[in-house]
Every structure is written in C-alpha cells, then in structure tokens.
Amino acid sequence: MAVSPHEGKLLVLTPGLGAVATTFIAGVERVRNHGAKPIGSLTQMQAIRLGQRSENRSPLIRDFCDLAPLEDLEFGGWDVYADDGFDAAKRSDVLSYQDMEPIEDFMRTIKPMTAAFDKAYVKNLDGPNVKQGATKMDLAEGLRADIRNRMEETGSSRAVMVWCGSTEVYKRPSTCHESIEAFEEGLRNNDEAIAPSQLYAYAAIMEGVPYANGAPNLSADCRALEELAKQKGVAIAGKDFKTGQTLMKTILAPGFKSRMLGISGWFSTNILGNRDGEVLDDPESFKAKEVTKVGVLDTILQPEIYPDLYKDLYHKVRINYYPPRGDAKEGWDNIDIFGWLGYPMQIKVDFLCRDSILAAPIVLDLALFLDLANRAGRSGIQEWLSFYFKGPHVEEGHVQEHDIFIQHFRLKNTLRVMMGEEPVTHLSESYVGELA
Numbered sequence: 001m002a003v004s005p006h007e008g009k010l011l012v013l014t015p016g017l018g019a020v021a022t023t024f025i026a027g028v029e030r031v032r033n034h035g036a037k038p039i040g041s042l043t044q045m046q047a048i049r050l051g052q053r054s055e056n057r058s059p060l061i062r063d064f065c066d067l068a069p070l071e072d073l074e075f076g077g078w079d080v081y082a083d084d085g086f087d088a089a090k091r092s093d094v095l096s097y098q099d100m101e102p103i104e105d106f107m108r109t110i111k112p113m114t115a116a117f118d119k120a121y122v123k124n125l126d127g128p129n130v131k132q133g134a135t136k137m138d139l140a141e142g143l144r145a146d147i148r149n150r151m152e153e154t155g156s157s158r159a160v161m162v163w164c165g166s167t168e169v170y171k172r173p174s175t176c177h178e179s180i181e182a183f184e185e186g187l188r189n190n191d192e193a194i195a196p197s198q199l200y201a202y203a204a205i206m207e208g209v210p211y212a213n214g215a216p217n218l219s220a221d222c223r224a225l226e227e228l229a230k231q232k233g234v235a236i237a238g239k240d241f242k243t244g245q246t247l248m249k250t251i252l253a254p255g256f257k258s259r260m261l262g263i264s265g266w267f268s269t270n271i272l273g274n275r276d277g278e279v280l281d282d283p284e285s286f287k288a289k290e291v292t293k294v295g296v297l298d299t300i301l302q303p304e305i306y307p308d309l310y311k312d313l314y315h316k317v318r319i320n321y322y323p324p325r326g327d328a329k330e331g332w333d334n335i336d337i338f339g340w341l342g343y344p345m346q347i348k349v350d351f352l353c354r355d356s357i358l359a360a361p362i363v364l365d366l367a368l369f370l371d372l373a374n375r376a377g378r379s380g381i382q383e384w385l386s387f388y389f390k391g392p393h394v395e396e397g398h399v400q401e402h403d404i405f406i407q408h409f410r411l412k413n414t415l416r417v418m419m420g421e422e423p424v425t426h427l428s429e430s431y432v433g434e435l436a
C-alpha cells in the first residue's frame, strides 16, 4: 500500500507534561530554530542502506520515508499540574538555563489541558488541574474534545499521542478489557479496573490518532483497545521507553550470548531523584516497572535452549528514589559471567545517565514513525517499533523480541518494505551465488 504524503501540520500530544515531555518539546524547538543537534534520534540522524552495498545508496531515514519535518510539528499536553511548558521544564531540571532561556516564550505557549486523573492509580501525586465528570466515559469524551480543539487551534491536519505520564499501579487486564463492548460498558459504569491512561488511549484511537505508551501501564495493551485500534485503522505501540539501564542490558546481553558466555547473576540497581523516581517509590507503581525491566533477559538468552549457560541466572532489579540526583540517574550493574570450563568473571557497569535526554528522541521517533504507519494504512500493534520499548507490545501468541540488534534490523527492514524496497539480508549477491 502506498504511503500518503505528509500534508499539513502534525500535532504531537503528550498526556503528562513532565521531564520527558518537556525535554522532547524544548529539544525539537532547539533543533529546528537554534541549531542544536537531534542526537539519539533515528528519524533525524540515521541513514538507511538500500540495495547492495556497492550501489552506495544510503539516504537519511527521514528523507527516504518522507517523514513529517520538525518544522511541521505542533504540541499539546495534559497534566495534573497547571505549570506551562517552561515552568514544567524548569521544575524538571533537565535542560540548562542557556538552553531554555531563548525558547521561554515558545515553551510558555504549551499550557497543559486538564487531566483525566485518578489518585488510586498514581498514589504519590495529587494536582489541581483535573477534569470532572460523572463517568469515565464523560472524561474520555472530554479528552476527545481536547484533541479536536487542539488540532483546530494549531491548524493541524494529523495528530499522534505518546503517553509521557506517570507510571500507574500494576494491573492485569480484567473482564472489562476483553472486548470493545465490555470496555465501553465499563466506561459508562465507572469500572475501577479502567486506568486513566486507558481513557487517553481510547480517546486517541476513537479520534483516529495513533497512540504509543512510554510507561509500563497496561494502557492500550488489552484486547478491547487492540480490537478498537484495528477497527478504526489506527496504529498503536508500547510499552515503557527503553532508556538507561535496560538499554544497556539489551545491548550487552546479546553480545554475551553471541560468544556463548554464561551468566550466573545480573544485579541492577538505580538511584534517581526526579518525579518519576518519586512515583516509583510507591511499591505498586514499582511493580509495573519491575515487570518490564525483569522480562528482557529471558527472551534474549533463551535458557530453555542454553540451560548450561543461563538456566541458573539470578536477575534482580532495584530502583531507589534519591532526591539529590534529580534526573541524572545512576545505574549500576554487577554481572557475574563465566567462560571456558566454567571459570567466573565479573563485569561492572556504572552508567551515569540522563533519563530524559535518552527518552526525548524516542518520543520524537515514535511520533514520526506512528504518523508514517498511519499514512501507510497500518493499523493495530506495530511490533516493528519494539526497538524503543522495554516491554514490547505484541500480538497475542507472539513472543516479545528484546535483542536490540534484532529489533533494529526489523525496524529498518520494515521501513524498506513499507517504502517498496527489498529488505537487506547482509549476504552479498555474489556470496549467495557461491553458496548455491
């Protein structure tokens, strides 16, 4: 199916206007008007090889795929706190005064719309900028109206939504998540199993707006919303941005496995002091995070195929809220590996990272790729975007892929195929000829 061209402005909507969302918005403005570099973004910086290496065809992804240019982006967000984009960014304390001062007027134009919020889902937050409504359906209708209004205000022809709100408490799908009808019934009856993030996902899909989930919440990861996305022809993706420690883990683990090195233990601990850390200080929100963080090693290492190497791996993940660090998180990993004849070795990783600096380009890439997916007529779960997530949202019965190299390979081949090019196998034509 041909990809329709990007015409008009693209509105990027973020439920949550905290550290990640403001670092993303401010970053786009710095790049498009102040000469900053969009480092970490595949859509802005990465080239894609087409055909054989000898053909020397390697355009930038953004040109090859006709992605929406940064100049065409507009922004909108919701938050339970009423701070505008500038104050929210200042509070988040990620970007320096030198970066923020020249864009103050622009950032002040980003005013958070009233949030659909329920304290039962994020225990450590309480803010005044919230919607009132008798039922969850009323709140969802309110969000739908916000989407339409913001599109009109900004003169946008298309929109995408990326959840940058807090991590909600851990929940499994319940009966109201089984079908579209049950979900809508639940909205009308205020079913307590429907989380605020699901109201945003529902509103987005109903408005034909692609939705990505940057947190580990269930959100669109339930049968009802998956079906709705297919029915409405809307692309969805999730969950939980793959940034600091898990990014390192999914880079390192495939390397150890490729060399057939064993691993007996992997202990990961973090200290961070931003609002995200404060929310994760609540054990129920941490539980949601723990599930996506812990899941990655098993599918990469395949202990069922390599029991001698990985069957007894002890994997532990800890997150500690430590206010002095702010957004400058520190993630330690102690990895106990073993080699030839079982002799043990240790690897220590101390990653002094910046969470939101790593997350912001992911928000941009997801927004542009989901817009592309929708223009290409792709609906439902976009597994090819697993590259960006700790807990990739996949079709029922599919196995999540966590190996970052396989994820990257798949992402680029999907783009090639979407744009009518051959996938790349990394076997040269002559070599394939010799093998035959």
Ligand SMILES: NC(=O)c1ccc[n+]([C@@H]2O[C@H](COP(=O)([O-])OP(=O)(O)OC[C@H]3O[C@@H](n4cnc5c(N)ncnc54)[C@H](O)[C@@H]3O)[C@@H](O)[C@H]2O)c1
Binding pocket: 015, 016, 017, 018, 019, 020, 021, 078, 079, 080, 081, 092, 115, 116, 117, 118, 122, 125, 127, 163, 164, 165, 166, 167, 168, 196, 197, 214, 215, 216, 240, 241, 242, 243, 244, 274, 275, 276, 279, 354, 355, 356, 358, 359
């Ligand atoms: N920074 C990273 O590297 C990273 C990585 C993976 C996932 N995440 C996830 O991304 C999300 C955002 O992270 P952050 O560092 O910006 O957190 P943050 O606390 O700075 O911002 C989140 C914002 O969401 C708001 N919020 C909460 N519930 C809301 C609702 N129902 N509607 C509207 N707004 C709501 C909060 O008031 C807050 O301002 C978190 O869920 C976090 O776990 C972040």
